[in-house]
Amino acid sequence: MTLIGDTAIIAPMSKYPFREIEQKWQAYWETHQSFAVTEDENIPQEKRVYVLDMFPYPSGSGLHVGHPEGYTATDIYCRYLRMNGYNVLHPMGFDSFGLPAENYAIQTGTHPKITTESNIANFRRQIKSLGFSYDWSREVSTHTSDYYRWTQWIFIQLFNKGLAYESNTPINWCDHCKTGLANEEVKEGRCERCGTAVVRRNIRQWVLKITEYADRLLEDLEALDWPESVKAMQRNWIGRSEGASVLFHIDGMDESLEVFTTRADTLFGATYMVISPEHPLVEALTTDENRDAVVAYLDEVAHKSDLERTDLAKEKTGVFSGSWAINPVNGERIPIWIADYVLISYGTGAIMAVPAHDERDWEFAKKFGLPIIEVLKSEVDVQEEAWTEDGVHVNSGFLDGLGKDDANNAMIAWLEERGLGKKAINYKLRDWIFSRQRYWGEPIPLVHCPTCGTVPVPESDLPLLLPEVTSYEPSGTGESPLAKIDSWVNTVCPVCGGSAKRETNTMPQWAGSCWYYLRYLDPHNSEEFVSSEKERYWMPVDLYVGGAEHAVLHLLYARFWHKVLFDLGKVSTSEPFTRLVNQGMITSYAFQRKDKSLVPTDMVDEIESDRFIERETGETLERVIAKMSKSLKNVINPDEIITEYGADSMRMYEMFMGPLQVSKPWSTAGLVGVYRFLDRTWRLFTERTVSDQEPSAALLKTLHKSIKKVSEDTASLNFNTAIAQMMILVNDLYKEETLPRQVAETLAKLLSPYVPHLAEELWQQLGHTTLLSATAWPEWDEHLTVDDTVTLIFQVNGKVRSKAEVPMGLGKEEALSLAKADEKIQKWIEGKDTVKEIVVPDKLVNIVVK
RNA sequence: GCCGGCGUGGUGAAAUUGGUAGACACGUCAGACUCAAAAUCUGAUGGAUGAAUAAUCCGUAUCGGUUCGAUUCCGAUCGCCGGUACCA
Structure with missing residues (x-):
């Protein structure tokens, strides 16, 4: 048959009744609540494990094959841990506020709650059909009022701590989504969600002071067992840089400009200054004769999108303000320009320009004919190109002859003595724009009172319910649909009782996912967001598995909230997730012309x-x-795979494809290979006689090697090689006449984390009445994992020339003489001088000749 | 540009205190079973030369280095993936 593009489904000739088996055991686990877990105080601290999956957004298209990858990995790990006596918390839930349901509501008028809940039902069904051992009694959905009540409560804690403030500075606005975005949600100048170029817009926003935690978010990364790439991304995003802030007096005015620079040592080369078009001193610094030009330039800049502003990197634009500053180090008058290559959002929105040693400043200086002074000994002519490498200082007064670090320290000391500057640290990280002008999110629980100002809704009044609306259409004016409901907006001030208005913005989707891992600990608590006993019992999360796309967004926000809760004494650890693993993407084949x-x-x-x-x-x-x-047309639908091959095949194939952490292409042919293995295993148990005979010595060796390999590889998440070992064991068993009970039972146990339905069924067929998943994991006998003989390699000059089967632990002398006695070896060393003889016991003999 | 990761058969991949490269699986080929096919079972399968299960040579992106010995360590280069960028 022709396999069209490898994605066609070939119905297997089934002997193995996976449908019945899987339905039977899923029903059993469900009725018996087999995986519900409690906080058993008798279990010691080190035997309590919290294994977490990133919960999904319940989209209308259902589960894709990427979801079961991480979920299967954690499920295998959890089942393995349980069989090893651990108390395992393994919950699942839904990140159920978000734009797609709301956009669907705008198109169809269907309430987002209806769409969301039907999508959740579908997701839950799909997830359950894979036989994962979640404790479903702990399921949470972020859109339910029982849940968002506490999201709102945490927001109030942030507000009360002074970590939430209103701002009117320009923000990223997506015209398609009709909402403001956080900096983290803008990718290459475009909205992460829909790809529309973002524009700058002044909209009243609620902003969270994540920058106050920048240092701790950076430092605490050190101790985390996370992928280096994720840590690096967070470090880059926080973007700490050390330098100096320097004050430049403005000639003829009682004002000064503060700049941030990492190269204070190049101050002698600063020949002009640039302020951002949005800088507060633009107006004051613009002289009358330059006013028309400046106004025209500001207008031009205002009409550029952020994308244009950054994309047009090649061509610098700007305008002279008419004012001059004094270079503090040499008293030179230098012009102050206004240019959009300086960003208001970084540093002070003003820079000192050192064109000789900075690409951007050099381009600008060339375009506008500004002087270029070399202050680092350069290997190029700085009038022709910028020299951005290091060099000894020249033309720099007291810095001449010094290298970068010495000069920098000397300059900062010099500035500090005169009160003109000081050491400074700057971050790229900006505060988190937290409000959204949309409907389907948590209402921000604040009230604007003309007398009392902005006050939080009393905690006892939470949840502040999301009201019903007649139209979900965002106004696009920067107001959410909630603003149109007068009866909801108009309220009384909880402090003075006077008439007041509710905040109408909602929270971003990230809010709910910032703390869901805490709610799982105590999901039905109506008094607290989580009880401290339960929090202390389980936290922190021992293993967190999910996609790399959340490296900065979710994982940074959640760490921030967690640290705030820690400072408030509400949680006991300063970091939420001890160990993080990113599963690789499952890709697909495509065909290219x-x-x-x-x-x-x-x-x-x-x-x-x-x-x-x-x-x-x-x-x-x-x-x-x-x-x-x-x-x-290369999307694989998990439902179809489960129908055709079963959940166990799906689970095991996804783990067999390759290492969890790397991306790998889906191949239905590969899936068939795993299906065949399970079918072979099934027939092994059903078509052979289970005997009570002792297994042969050879089989016993394979068995114990398998226990060891599967145990170690499962514990270290190397599932692909664990599966390969189980295949070796089954292949060996096929060579035997009968199936020794001892081997059969152990094999079922080894299989059980991977293919729990099949394993449970085999276990029952072996005559057991207790659950296999509650049985103890097998142990191996180290002696039985070691071979009696090894293949000893004989090399001449490092090349393999012969080999021999020898007893394990053969002495060096014997090994050497065996090698020398070998006919083939003799041929290679004959008539040559032996220079060196290397013997690695049980491995090889290498004779070096000349 | 910068940061992080990766590069091994026809394919997915194994192998790390430096010691048989290619476990396991897919595919392919051959045999058994069958009237036949499918399914199943058994065997072979990195490349080249060769009648060969003989022998030799080549082979872990490329080039070079360290070493008795390098997929593994070091240096340079190329390519791919992810992140990020007028960040001063």
Whole structure:
């Protein structure tokens, strides 16, 4: 049969009744609440484990194959831990506020709650169909009032601590989503969600002071067992840089400009200054004769999107303000320019320009004819190009002859003595724009009172329910749909009782996911967001598995909230997630024409093995790896896989594909291989006689090696190699006449974290009445994992020339003489001088000759 | 540009205090079973030369280094993936 693009489903000739088996055990686990967990105080601290999956956003398209990858990994790990006597907390829930449901509501008028809850039901069904051992009694959904009541409560704690403030500075606005965005939600100048170029817009926003935690968010990364890439991304995002702030007096005015620089040592080369168009001193610094030009420039800049402003990096623009500053180090008058290559949001929004040693300043100076002074000994002519490498200081007065670090320290000391500057630390991280002008989110529980100012809704009045609206359409004016409901907006001030108005903005989707891992600990508590006993019992999360796309957003926000809660004494650890693992993306095959364009999979024929053509044109196509996408028709639907091959095959295949952490392409042919293995295993148990005989010595060795390998690899999340070992064991068993009970039972145990339905069924068929998943994990006998003989390698000059089967632990002398006695070796060393003889016991003998 | 990661058969991949490269699986080929096919079972399968299960050579992106010995350590280069960027 032709496998079209490798994604066609071939119904297997089934002997193995996975449908019945899987339905049977899922029903059993459900009725018996087999995986519900309690805070048993008799279990010692080190045997309590919290294993967490990133909960999904319940989209309308259902689960994709990426979800079960991480979920299967944690499920295997949890089942393994339980069988090893651990008390395991393993919950699941839904991140259920968010824009897609709301956009759907705008199109169809269906309440987002209805869509969301039906999507959740579908997700829950799909997740359950994979047989994961979640404690479903702890399920949470962030859109329910029982849950968001506490999201609102945490917001009030932040507000009371002075960590939430209103701001009117320009923010990123997505015209398509009709809402403001956090900096973290802007990717390359575009809205992360819909790809629309963001524009700057002045909108009243609620902002959280995450910058107050910048240092701790940075430092505490050190101790975390997280992927280096995620830590690096967070470090970059926080963007701490050490330097100096320097004051420049403005000539003829009682004002000064403060700049941040990491290279105070180049101050002698500062030949002009630049302030951002949004800088507060723009107005004051603009002289009358320059006013028209400045106004025109500000207007030009205001009409550029952020994308244009950064994309047009090549061509610098700017205008002279008419004012001059005094370079503090040499008293020179230097012009102050206004240019949009200086960002208001970084540092002080003003810079000292050192064109000789900075690309951007150099370009600007060249364009506007500003002087360029070399202050670092350069290997190029700084009039021709900027020298950005290091060099000894020149033209720099008291710094001449010094290197970078010495000069920098000397300059900062010099400035500090005169009160003109000081050491300073600056962050790229900006405060978190927290309000959204949309409907489907948590209402921000604040009231604006003309007399008392902004006051929080009393905690006893929480939850502040999301009201019903007649239209979900965002106004686009920076007001959320809530603003249109007078009866909801108009309220009384909880402090003075006078008439007041509610805050109408809602929270971003990230709010609910900032603390969901805490709610799982105590999901039905109506008095507290989590009881401190339960929090102390489980926290911190021992293993957190999810996609790398949350490296900065969710993981930074959650760490921030957690630290605030820690400072308030509400949680006992300063970090929420001890260990983080990112599962790799599951990609798919795609077919590429010579011009690199891609052809949808359903337009491709495989004419012979690994030769693909485009049906319409007959053009030969190259098979490449691409992300799954609807347009390429290469999306794999988990429901179909489960129907055709079963959940156990799906689980095991996803783990067998390769290491958890790397991305790998889906191959239905590979899935069939795993299915065959399970079918073979099934037939092994059902078609052979289970005997009470002792297994043969050889089989016993394979068995104990398998216990060891599967145990170690499961504990270290190397599931692919653990599965390979189980395949070796089953292959060996096929060579035996009967199935020794001892081996059969152990095999079922080894299989059980991976293919829990099949394993449970095999266990029952072996005559057991207790649950396999509650049985103790097998132990191995180290002696039985070691072979009696080893293959000793004989090398001449490092090349393998012969080998021999020898007893384990053979002495060096014997090994050497065996090698020398070997016919092939003799041929290679004959007539040559032996220079050196190396013997590695049980490994090799290497004879070096000349 | 900068930061992080990766590069091994026809394919997914194994192998790390430096010691048999390619476990396991897919695919392919051959055999058994079958009227036949599918399914299943057994065996072979990195490349080249070769009748060969003989032998030799080549082979872990490329080039170089350290070493008796390098997929593994070091240096340079190329390519791919992810992140990020007028960040002063």
